[in-house]
Amino acid sequence: DAGITQSPRYKITETGRQVTLMCHQTWSHSYMFWYRQDLGHGLRLIYYSAAADITDKGEVPDGYVVSRSKTENFPLTLESATRSQTSVYFCASSGSELAFEQYFGPGTRLTVT
Amino acid sequence: QQQVKQSPQSLIVQKGGISIINCAYENTAFDYFPWYQQFPGKGPALLIAIRPDVSEKKEGRFTISFNKSAKQFSLHIMDSQPGDSATYFCAAREETSGSRLTFGEGTQLTVNP
Numbered sequence: 748d749a750g751i752t753q754s755p756r757y758k759i760t761e762t763g764r765q766v767t768l769m770c771h772q773t774w775s776h777s778y779m780f781w782y783r784q785d786l787g788h789g790l791r792l793i794y795y796s797a798a799a800d801i802t803d804k805g806e807v808p809d810g811y812v813v814s815r816s817k818t819e820n821f822p823l824t825l826e827s828a829t830r831s832q833t834s835v836y837f838c839a840s841s842g843s844e845l846a847f848e849q850y851f852g853p854g855t856r857l858t859v860t
Numbered sequence: 861q862q863q864v865k866q867s868p869q870s871l872i873v874q875k876g877g878i879s880i881i882n883c884a885y886e887n888t889a890f891d892y893f894p895w896y897q898q899f900p901g902k903g904p905a906l907l908i909a910i911r912p913d914v915s916e917k918k919e920g921r922f923t924i925s926f927n928k929s930a931k932q933f934s935l936h937i938m939d940s941q942p943g944d945s946a947t948y949f950c951a952a953r954e955e956t957s958g959s960r961l962t963f964g965e966g967t968q969l970t971v972n973p
Contacts, residue, residue, distance in 0.1 A: 778958060778959040780959075780960075782963075787869070787965060788965060789866070789949060789963045789965040790904070790963040792960065792962075805960075842959075847894070847909070847953055848894070848906045848909075849906070849959065849961060851896075851903030851904050852903050853901075853902060853903050854901075854902075854903055
Protein backbone atom coordinates (compact mmCIF):
# COMPACT_ATOMS: atom_id res chain seq x y z
CA ASP A 748 0.00 0.00 0.00
CA ALA A 749 1.09 3.55 -0.64
CA GLY A 750 1.94 5.67 2.34
CA ILE A 751 4.45 5.86 5.12
CA THR A 752 5.32 2.84 7.22
CA GLN A 753 7.45 2.26 10.28
CA SER A 754 9.00 -0.89 11.65
CA PRO A 755 9.03 -2.37 14.12
CA ARG A 756 5.86 -1.07 15.75
CA TYR A 757 7.04 -2.17 19.18
CA LYS A 758 10.55 -2.77 20.44
CA ILE A 759 12.03 -3.62 23.80
CA THR A 760 15.79 -3.35 24.11
CA GLU A 761 18.40 -3.19 26.83
CA THR A 762 20.49 -0.25 27.87
CA GLY A 763 23.63 0.02 25.78
CA ARG A 764 22.35 -1.88 22.77
CA GLN A 765 22.15 -0.44 19.29
CA VAL A 766 18.72 -0.33 17.75
CA THR A 767 17.51 0.88 14.38
CA LEU A 768 14.02 2.12 13.63
CA MET A 769 12.95 1.97 9.99
CA CYS A 770 10.84 4.40 8.01
CA HIS A 771 9.69 3.96 4.42
CA GLN A 772 7.50 6.20 2.26
CA THR A 773 6.12 5.53 -1.19
CA TRP A 774 5.32 9.10 -2.30
CA SER A 775 8.88 10.11 -3.25
CA HIS A 776 8.56 13.01 -0.80
CA SER A 777 11.67 15.15 -0.51
CA TYR A 778 11.44 15.87 3.20
CA MET A 779 11.50 13.27 5.95
CA PHE A 780 11.47 13.77 9.71
CA TRP A 781 11.97 11.85 12.93
CA TYR A 782 10.14 12.93 16.07
CA ARG A 783 9.87 11.56 19.54
CA GLN A 784 6.66 11.98 21.52
CA ASP A 785 6.79 12.19 25.28
CA LEU A 786 4.05 13.27 27.67
CA GLY A 787 4.33 16.95 28.42
CA HIS A 788 6.78 17.58 25.59
CA GLY A 789 4.66 17.08 22.54
CA LEU A 790 6.49 16.18 19.36
CA ARG A 791 10.17 17.01 19.36
CA LEU A 792 12.21 16.89 16.18
CA ILE A 793 15.24 14.61 16.32
CA TYR A 794 16.57 14.79 12.76
CA TYR A 795 15.25 15.73 9.37
CA SER A 796 16.27 15.33 5.77
CA ALA A 797 15.53 17.63 2.83
CA ALA A 798 16.61 15.06 0.23
CA ALA A 799 18.70 11.93 -0.17
CA ASP A 800 22.14 12.36 1.39
CA ILE A 801 21.08 15.63 3.09
CA THR A 802 20.34 15.43 6.80
CA ASP A 803 20.33 17.93 9.63
CA LYS A 804 19.87 18.01 13.37
CA GLY A 805 16.62 18.93 15.01
CA GLU A 806 15.87 19.89 18.58
CA VAL A 807 17.00 16.69 20.35
CA PRO A 808 19.62 14.88 18.21
CA ASP A 809 22.00 13.61 20.90
CA GLY A 810 22.31 9.83 20.97
CA TYR A 811 20.75 9.37 17.53
CA VAL A 812 22.15 8.83 14.05
CA VAL A 813 20.32 8.99 10.73
CA SER A 814 21.11 8.26 7.13
CA ARG A 815 19.26 8.71 3.87
CA SER A 816 20.86 6.90 0.97
CA LYS A 817 17.52 6.51 -0.82
CA THR A 818 14.68 9.02 -1.04
CA GLU A 819 12.12 6.55 0.31
CA ASN A 820 14.01 5.36 3.41
CA PHE A 821 15.07 7.24 6.51
CA PRO A 822 16.33 4.93 9.28
CA LEU A 823 16.98 6.20 12.80
CA THR A 824 19.67 4.49 14.88
CA LEU A 825 20.16 4.69 18.61
CA GLU A 826 23.85 3.90 18.91
CA SER A 827 23.79 2.97 22.60
CA ALA A 828 20.26 3.04 23.94
CA THR A 829 19.53 4.72 27.27
CA ARG A 830 16.40 4.63 29.41
CA SER A 831 15.77 8.28 28.62
CA GLN A 832 15.24 7.23 25.00
CA THR A 833 12.16 5.24 25.95
CA SER A 834 9.52 6.98 23.88
CA VAL A 835 7.18 6.75 20.92
CA TYR A 836 8.98 7.59 17.70
CA PHE A 837 7.23 8.99 14.66
CA CYS A 838 8.52 9.32 11.16
CA ALA A 839 6.93 11.87 8.82
CA SER A 840 7.35 13.03 5.26
CA SER A 841 6.49 16.15 3.29
CA GLY A 842 6.45 16.81 -0.43
CA SER A 843 8.35 20.08 -0.69
CA GLU A 844 8.92 23.51 0.80
CA LEU A 845 5.67 24.56 -0.85
CA ALA A 846 3.69 21.58 0.38
CA PHE A 847 3.92 21.96 4.12
CA GLU A 848 1.68 19.15 5.22
CA GLN A 849 3.56 16.43 7.00
CA TYR A 850 2.27 12.87 6.77
CA PHE A 851 3.03 10.76 9.80
CA GLY A 852 3.67 7.07 10.12
CA PRO A 853 1.95 4.93 12.77
CA GLY A 854 4.82 5.20 15.24
CA THR A 855 7.24 2.86 16.99
CA ARG A 856 6.93 2.38 20.74
CA LEU A 857 10.45 1.82 22.08
CA THR A 858 11.17 0.68 25.61
CA VAL A 859 14.73 0.65 26.90
CA THR A 860 15.17 -1.48 30.02
CA GLN B 861 13.29 26.04 24.31
CA GLN B 862 9.62 25.66 23.45
CA GLN B 863 8.80 28.15 20.74
CA VAL B 864 5.11 27.30 20.66
CA LYS B 865 3.27 27.19 23.96
CA GLN B 866 -0.01 25.27 24.06
CA SER B 867 -2.74 25.18 26.69
CA PRO B 868 -4.47 23.52 28.35
CA GLN B 869 -2.63 20.23 28.66
CA SER B 870 -5.93 18.40 29.03
CA LEU B 871 -9.55 19.35 28.47
CA ILE B 872 -12.84 17.65 29.27
CA VAL B 873 -15.97 18.83 27.47
CA GLN B 874 -19.54 17.60 27.37
CA LYS B 875 -21.04 16.44 24.10
CA GLY B 876 -22.37 19.43 22.20
CA GLY B 877 -20.09 21.89 23.96
CA ILE B 878 -17.31 24.05 22.56
CA SER B 879 -13.70 22.94 22.93
CA ILE B 880 -11.07 25.68 22.85
CA ILE B 881 -7.32 25.10 22.69
CA ASN B 882 -4.88 27.98 22.70
CA CYS B 883 -1.36 28.45 21.38
CA ALA B 884 1.10 31.30 21.65
CA TYR B 885 4.37 31.96 19.88
CA GLU B 886 7.23 34.45 19.91
CA ASN B 887 8.92 33.95 16.56
CA THR B 888 7.55 36.51 14.11
CA ALA B 889 9.13 34.56 11.23
CA PHE B 890 6.48 31.85 11.56
CA ASP B 891 4.28 31.92 8.45
CA TYR B 892 2.07 28.84 8.63
CA PHE B 893 0.10 27.50 11.57
CA PRO B 894 -1.38 24.00 11.31
CA TRP B 895 -3.28 21.93 13.82
CA TYR B 896 -2.79 18.18 13.96
CA GLN B 897 -5.15 15.61 15.44
CA GLN B 898 -3.90 12.33 16.90
CA PHE B 899 -6.02 9.37 17.92
CA PRO B 900 -4.62 6.79 20.34
CA GLY B 901 -2.17 4.43 18.69
CA LYS B 902 -2.01 6.51 15.51
CA GLY B 903 0.26 9.13 14.06
CA PRO B 904 -0.86 12.78 13.99
CA ALA B 905 -2.79 13.94 10.94
CA LEU B 906 -3.34 17.45 9.61
CA LEU B 907 -6.70 18.84 10.72
CA ILE B 908 -6.72 22.46 9.60
CA ALA B 909 -4.17 25.20 8.93
CA ILE B 910 -4.00 28.98 8.61
CA ARG B 911 -1.62 31.63 7.33
CA PRO B 912 -1.09 34.88 9.27
CA ASP B 913 -2.77 37.05 6.65
CA VAL B 914 -6.12 35.53 7.62
CA SER B 915 -7.80 36.04 11.01
CA GLU B 916 -10.09 33.05 10.89
CA LYS B 917 -10.50 29.80 8.97
CA LYS B 918 -13.39 27.44 9.32
CA GLU B 919 -13.76 23.86 8.15
CA GLY B 920 -16.95 22.23 9.30
CA ARG B 921 -17.05 22.27 13.10
CA PHE B 922 -13.37 23.26 13.36
CA THR B 923 -12.27 26.90 13.37
CA ILE B 924 -8.84 28.48 13.75
CA SER B 925 -8.78 32.01 15.12
CA PHE B 926 -5.55 33.91 14.58
CA ASN B 927 -4.41 37.09 16.37
CA LYS B 928 -1.21 38.28 14.74
CA SER B 929 -0.62 41.24 17.05
CA ALA B 930 -0.94 39.05 20.14
CA LYS B 931 0.98 36.20 18.50
CA GLN B 932 -1.73 33.77 19.49
CA PHE B 933 -3.94 31.31 17.67
CA SER B 934 -6.60 28.95 18.84
CA LEU B 935 -8.64 25.97 17.74
CA HIS B 936 -12.37 25.95 18.39
CA ILE B 937 -14.36 22.75 18.04
CA MET B 938 -18.07 23.49 17.89
CA ASP B 939 -20.69 20.94 18.88
CA SER B 940 -17.95 18.66 20.24
CA GLN B 941 -18.56 14.94 19.78
CA PRO B 942 -17.13 11.88 21.55
CA GLY B 943 -15.39 11.03 18.27
CA ASP B 944 -13.40 14.26 18.62
CA SER B 945 -11.66 12.80 21.68
CA ALA B 946 -8.00 12.89 20.69
CA THR B 947 -4.76 14.75 21.28
CA TYR B 948 -4.45 18.03 19.42
CA PHE B 949 -1.18 19.70 18.53
CA CYS B 950 -0.69 23.19 17.28
CA ALA B 951 2.40 23.86 15.20
CA ALA B 952 4.19 26.62 13.35
CA ARG B 953 6.54 26.81 10.40
CA GLU B 954 9.36 29.30 10.01
CA GLU B 955 9.50 30.58 6.47
CA THR B 956 13.19 29.78 6.02
CA SER B 957 12.95 26.27 7.43
CA GLY B 958 11.50 24.41 4.46
CA SER B 959 8.91 21.97 5.76
CA ARG B 960 10.12 21.96 9.37
CA LEU B 961 7.42 22.44 11.99
CA THR B 962 7.68 23.37 15.65
CA PHE B 963 4.96 21.67 17.68
CA GLY B 964 3.20 22.67 20.88
CA GLU B 965 3.05 20.30 23.83
CA GLY B 966 -0.33 18.88 22.89
CA THR B 967 -3.81 18.91 24.45
CA GLN B 968 -5.63 15.73 25.33
CA LEU B 969 -9.32 16.35 24.65
CA THR B 970 -12.02 14.13 26.11
CA VAL B 971 -15.61 14.66 25.04
CA ASN B 972 -18.05 12.96 27.38
CA PRO B 973 -21.31 11.57 25.93
